Amino acid sequence: NAGVTQTPKFQVLKTGQSMTLQCAQDMNHEYMSWYRQDPGMGLRLIHYSVGAGITDQGEVPNGYNVSRSTTEDFPLRLLSAAPSQTSVYFCASSQGALYSPLHFGNGTRLTVT
């Protein structure tokens, strides 16, 4: 199993550009989530999904959209990139939302100039 796969690994955007960060998992996990991590800080939840067709906002959802059309994929869209969105983005999945540990992708390092 590949686990959780994120693409791209690195991305540079100009302010105002849009892009989609891809996340796919092959473990048949119901729960998926997106976090961002700024230097010297912990992970903050952007959006999460408890199953296909269901998404909800986390702690810092503004400027991001998600969709969950399949169990496997959970893309994160930046609508109009801003320098404040420069961060490392991690996608994670787990078997359930409550008692199961999270499995993380390798991360996407995004710089917005």
Next chain:
Amino acid sequence: RKEVEQDPGPFNVPEGATVAFNCTYSNSASQSFFWYRQDCRKEPKLLMSVYSSGNEDGRFTAQLNRASQYISLLIRDSKLSDSATYLCVVTPPNAGKSTFGDGTTLTVKP
């Protein structure tokens, strides 16, 4: 007040030392607890789950104190390879919104 707070660190200890980290949480109804390890610029990886009765995995011991709303991680006989940032994770009753602490950095020196 943050939902999850960790010892700020950094912790610098010699090899062989015993070190303990605490993590406090504000929601008394929180349901599940984990410790993760994160190496520089890498993704977090599960170190261990934290059970109500406490649990041990080799040199690592995790404990939960619901009355005082904190979890702890004890590392015995520290190794150089234990140098990393340790993150606690707490999941509230509103399952799906797992909250991470900001992490505690440990450096084990020869």
